[in-house]
Amino acid sequence: MKKPHDDPPTNWCDWWTEVHQLTPDIAYGWPRNEDPCEDEPNPWFWHWCPPQGRWNGAGTSNHTLVSRSPLHLEPSLLWPCCGTHGFVRNGQWESV
Numbered sequence: 582m583k584k585p586h587d588d589p590p591t592n593w594c595d596w597w598t599e600v601h602q603l604t605p606d607i608a609y610g611w612p613r614n615e616d617p618c619e620d621e622p623n624p625w626f627w628h629w630c631p632p633q634g635r636w637n638g639a640g641t642s643n644h645t646l647v648s649r650s651p652l653h654l655e656p657s658l659l660w661p662c663c664g665t666h667g668f669v670r671n672g673q674w675e676s677v
């Protein structure tokens with residue numbers, strides 16, 4: 582299932598809740614079927630990956646969820662597929 586850049590994750594309401602577009606190329610959302618035993622699951626991220634020409638999804642289970650709202654994750658997020666790298670603090674993406 583390959584979606585174009587103009588069909589971003591905020592359109593994909595089936596599997597995710599509270600999907601937010603951080604930048605035109607980065608979005609995050611929460612799995613709809615959260616494990617009730619896990620009280621603070623981490624969000625799922627998508628970034629538009631130019632080398633792959635698609636929205637590339639990845640979990641953040643290795644990151645510390647400092648705050649859910651506004652979203653704050655530590656440490657920085659780095660996707661080796663294209664080198665997209667930045668922090669999510671105070672609900673904002675900060676490129677590194």
Ligand SMILES: [Zn+2]
Nearest residue numbers: 630660662663
């Ligand atoms: Zn990438």
